[in-house]
Structures are given as C-alpha cells and as structure tokens.
Amino acid sequence: MKIKTVATTSEDNLTPTMEDYLEAIYTLSQEKRAVRVKDIANRLGVKMPTVTSMLKTLSDKGMIDHEKYEYLELTGKGSHIGSQIDHRHQILKSFLIDILQIDHDQADEDACKMEHAVSPTTLERIVEFMEFIENCPRSGSDWLDLFSEYRRHEMPREKCLEKMKDFVDKYSAKIRAMER
Amino acid sequence: MKIKTVATTSEDNLTPTMEDYLEAIYTLSQEKRAVRVKDIANRLGVKMPTVTSMLKTLSDKGMIDHEKYEYLELTGKGSHIGSQIDHRHQILKSFLIDILQIDHDQADEDACKMEHAVSPTTLERIVEFMEFIENCPRSGSDWLDLFSEYRRHEMPREKCLEKMKDFVDKYSAKIRAMER
DNA sequence: TTAATAAATTAGAAGGATAAAACTTTATTT
C-alpha cells in the first residue's frame, strides 16, 4: 500500500515560470559576483515585488538560499536545474541560428519559450540531427549555405548545376580517399 | 491625441490556454457534427466546469457562440484562429515526425506545446527548410534514411562507402540530365 | 410519462503570476 509522503510546498514540481527564474539566476550568477533582485526583474521583464515573491516560493522548494535583504544563492538543486534549462536554451538557440538561420534576437526569444515545450527526447534528437548534418558528407556547412541561397530564391539553373558539379567532384575525392 | 477605446473583456489577447481551447473546438467540429463540453474536457484533459468557464471567457471575446445548455459554435474570428493554431500544430508535427523522426505520440505532445512557443518567422523557416530538404538533390528522403541509420549507430565504414558510391552515381546522372 | 442517468452549469475555493503603493533596510553622498 502506497502512502503519500506529506506533500508540503517543497515538492519540486517547477512551473515553466519557475524554471525561467532559475535559469536567469543561474546565468546572472555566472556573469557577476552577486545576483540582485533588480537584475532578475530586469532580465525577466517583471517588477521587483514579483521577484521577491517568487524567491520565497523557490526558497520553500529548496532551490535557493535567501535571507531577507541579503544576497541570494542557488542551492545545489537549484543550480543543477538552472544549468539544465540554460543548456536546453543553448541547444535550441544553436539550432535556430546555425541550421534554420534565424536572426540572433529572434532565436533567443524563441529558444526561451521552446525550452519549456520540447521534450528531452526531441531535444536529444535535435542534437543528433545537427551532428548528422555536420558529419554527413552530403550535407555540412556548404549545404547549409545552399539553404541560405534557396531561401533567397537565388538559385538559377546554371548556378545550381555549377554547384552540383563542384560538389560531385569533392564528394568523389572523398570516396576515393576512403577506399585507400 | 489617442483615446483608448473602452477596453472591456472583449480584447482579443488570447493566452496559450485559450488558443488550445479554440484549436480543440476547431478540430472537434471538423470531426463531428456537434461539439460537446465533455469532448472538449476530454481532449484537453480538464474537468467540465473548467470548460464551461472558459467558454464564457471565449464568448466574451467573441470567439464562440454559445447559449446555456446548448451546442456551441466558433464565430468567424474564433474559427480563423482555431484553424491557424491547428495549422501550426500540423507543421510542427510534420517536422518532428518526418525530419527528426520522433514517434507519433511524442510528436503530438511536443507540437502542442511548441505551437505557442514558435514565432511566425521560425515557423515559416521550418516550412522552407523542409521544402529545401525535399528539393535539394543532396538531401531528400534517402538522406533522411541515412539520418535514421546514423542515429542507430549502424554506419560501419563499408556500408557508408557503399552508400556514398550509390549516391554519387545517381547524383551524376542527375547532373547529366540537367546539362541536356 | 415518469424515473433514472448523463451532461452542463453555478458557486465557492485555491494556487500561480503579476503589479501598485507604501514601507523598511541598505548604500551612498555630502
């Protein structure tokens, strides 16, 4: 028989918003020696009282150490989660910028929302996909350049043909190299 | 001088949750003649009173027509938004399944969350990227099959070489065809 | 057609995220 262990506030079901706070605190503490309430508010685009009340919540959940009017620090748990979220953010941002060629600011904005939406499986698959693009001789960075041109509709027949020939030459050389 | 026009409930700032309801109602109304509160509740995994209160909100926003205890219908506006959200969902799902090769259920779950996170720009770029993969002679469906094998770590050297040769033959033929 | 059942709604409550206003504490300046 299963007995539910006294469920207090301290369960670590974090909402996306809480994750955002942990991520912000994590990145801020990497940028400067001390994290201030004001900085968190600025980073997340909310007012200071909102931060204060969230700090209370995160304290109760054992994610941060915080004494009134004093500096705050992530606990081991909080730091771990903060870095995780930041990691997801970086992966998604890289995908948006390097593969989809989204501009920096937009990528950052989208990554910030997507980091809460994407499952671990999908995130891992995105990493594999980026690796695959990089490593497969048929894709790689010149193929991504092609995507860039494709988007701009700058792909007249002759240019395309020329590029295809270029590619097939290099590709054949690669095969010969492998055979040796 | 700008005068703010009496901002009542009827502003159409929709939260992601509201968008989910509109999408659910939209897809349900395509699946069956009448949409029932119970169906919406089931589809979204909430209880019926939650649906009732959201229907009130969406009514106030002019998204649905709904008389107590009677069937409900999307208005033009509501239907338009519902179909838009569904469209985003389909695009993201297709990307997750066809490109990233995520399984169906997981893709559906992720798409449902991502549909609120991804900007129009990024969504459009994903469409272009899928088109590019499909149309560029260097990628295409066999390249995606390669990704599938890559993921499973089934890419011994000989197999890779063999595949590369196969590809270069077909690719060369394609170039010759274009030159004519 | 009435009794039983299913569907929908109301009422009341709670938790999460936010902010304005007022207050307290800490830091800075003179």
Next chain:
DNA sequence: AAATAAAGTTTTATCCTTCTAATTTATTAA
C-alpha cells in the same frame, strides 16, 4: 553622522486556470 537615494519587501489586489460539490437541464430507459 545625517540626509538622500537605491534596493528590497509587505500588503493588497487582480487575472487566469483549475478544481470539488451541489444544482439544473436534457436525454434515455422502463
């Protein structure tokens, strides 16, 4: 050190989303 400014907190309130329990309406079966 006192005065001023800046940072942080409390209090109070709102909006959003959800729920349970109780009630009402509609549908179905006897």
